[in-house]
Amino acid sequence: MKIQYKILIFLALVVLLFLFAFILETIFELKALNSVFEERKKEEIAVFDRVLGLEAKSLETLVFDYTYWDEMVDFIDTNNKAWAEKMMDASVLNNYKVNSIWIYKTDHSPAYSVSKEGEEKLRDIILPKENIEKLFLKERFCYFFMNTPLGLMEVRGATVHHTADSERKAAPQGYFFAGRLWDKKRINELSEVTQSSITLASPQVKEEVASVPHKGLIAFSILLADWEKKPLARINALIKTQSIQIAYAKSKQRLILIFVFVAFFLLITAVFISRTVTLPLRSISNALSTNNLAYIDILKRSVTEFGDISRLIDKFYKVRGELEISEKKYRGLYDSTRDGIVMTDMVGRILECNQAYLDMLGYPKEEILKFTYMQLTPEKWHGIETGVVQNQILQRGYSDEYEKEYIGKDGRIFPVSLRVWLIKDAEGKPQALWGIIRDITERKQKEKELEDAYNKLRQTEAQLVQSAKLASIGQLSSGVAHEINNPLTGVLNNIQLIKMEIVQKKDFNPADFKEVLDIIEESALRCKRVTQTLLQFSRQARGPFQFVFINEVIERTISLIEHEMGLEDIFIQKKLSPDLPHILGDPQLLGQVIFAIIANARWAIQEKPQKEGGLITIKTQYQYQNDTESVLISISDTGIGIPKENLDKIFEPFFTTKAPDEGTGLGLSISYNIIKQHKGAIAVESEINKGATFNIALPVAPK
């Protein structure tokens, strides 16, 4: 049920409660008013009775005064009509407001009767004897009503006594009755006196006019009895009392006021609630049901709680919008990524996966949901994968990237690489696993291609290294040619010379001959030494590392070029520490490094503008630093130096500042690799125009 209806129902209930309370109150008040009214009615009746009594006083007085009077007794005895006519004339009737007087003798026979002029019918009324007797059996006075031809009459009577017998102890001397007609005039008088409206009715008829309390009308009736004390007639009185009417009117007014007030209150409350609660609520409800935030544009600025709610809704929609975008984005990623994404429960059953995963395995979605990931994995991987789950995922919540294989629907087994994350529920219990899976068939293939390419490259590199070596030899060759051709001259030409001498037999001297042979021998040995060194230098085969005494390598390398460099005024200074430990390495490779650096130094010296020659200093020493024993080789030259910007490029392959025919740019890069192979380090420092120093550190061979 809508809240506005609830509020309306609540309001109605409140109003009903109010009304109920007021109605109750009104009922109680009416009851109180009614009792006041009854009270008043009694009072009014008492007053009415009193007024009737007072009205009857003259009649009563006449009857009382005329019945203990000696003259009256005398008249009854003597029947002196003249006295009676004198004493009871019209003026007496008028004074006492009496219509008629009747006097009876002791034997109940009429003695005298008189009535007002025009009312002679009343004079002729004779009360029956037995009735008179009954009337006075117990009392000396009587009071009753009777019907006469002229209407209802009130009659009062008394026994007649001597004046002295005021107590009326003696026997009655006659009977005296006086009557007053209750005619219209009399009723009107009564009405006036009692301020009521009076009507006469037969005793059988109940009150003609009921009391109407709220109109202030008090109605009552009084029965009038005949001489037998039987009801003869009744007086109906209706009294209008202003105060009661006002009290009722006020009560009614108040009730109306309360109704108006309640209605007004209801209206105000309804409007107020509508403005402060229902309308904002409707705005919010509309905004929520239509997703149109325009409904709460105004409400957003309100400081009420509805304003807070609106702002919250606004914020919620904004955040939801962002979330939707982000969700869309991630959904897009999820759907479009080429990586398979899959969620399984802790038993391995697949709960959810993206299209890429389905494509990878070739199953439609409804089929894949019947599998566990184990069923899709060749058995040989089960152990490994269980290990990953136990040792990585369950331990720390995720796995490293690992590789395994999947079996596709078509039976194809293909390699995949995957990472898996653990999802925990609110209590931290493992709930599910997320995996991102990549088909690495292509990568594996590429890897294989890469490996092939790498192997090929290694071969090429070996060839390159060899060709660089050959290039070094090329650099060497002019020197070497001299080294060989000079002694060869000694061998070959001397032999030719001797042959000539023998042929000519001219001055043949065996001693002389021996001298020549010695020369030849020495020259031939020189040739042999040169070729051996050269061979050692250029041998390609790399043997296993052996104990190497680095000074020997240096000496041998220098011996190849020292002479030639001397020719260029480049001198080699050796400061070789005599007691160096052995290192583990390949003497040929290390010789190649020394040669490359010296060749560089030589070039740097030759590049100097004045061809003044230079000095190359080769130093070796032992170093013990940070628990490491090393042999240090430092080769310095006095050449042109290396520009700062080239210092870190100098070991890069094919980096050279030399002209194309002067160098391959491989010498130092190969040297760098060789030193790395020996687990050593090589570095260079240089100052422009002063020279450069190459420092090599090689680990001492383990003992």
Added chain:
Amino acid sequence: MKEGNDYLSESKILIVDDDKDVRDFLLRFLKQKGYTNVGSAQDGEKALEIIEKEKINLVLLDIRLPGMDGLEVLRKIKEINKNIGIIMITGFPDEKIGKEALDLGAHDYIMKPFDLAYLELSVFSKIVKSIKPSS
């Protein structure tokens, strides 16, 4: 007209080479061929000293020498005396250097080890050229 032997005895030959094996061989060879005035020097400076002092007809000049190299020595000899015959000898044939030497006025450019017949012919012809008054 002079006889062949006159040239051999009249001529003065200087061998310039830092390699003793080569020097010794050439001395021996030229003596055997009849050249009586043959001297030798280990480097350019000594060679130039000798050339300044004595009248040398022919210099057998190694290209690779300590200090001044062969071409430098060649240039200096030519400055001293254009008519001195010069045969460059080398252990390593280099076309560029050979051409430069010939441009500088060397008469020949011979490889070590020597073709003895050619060496003899070359030496002789240069000697003849340098001694002949007409040339």
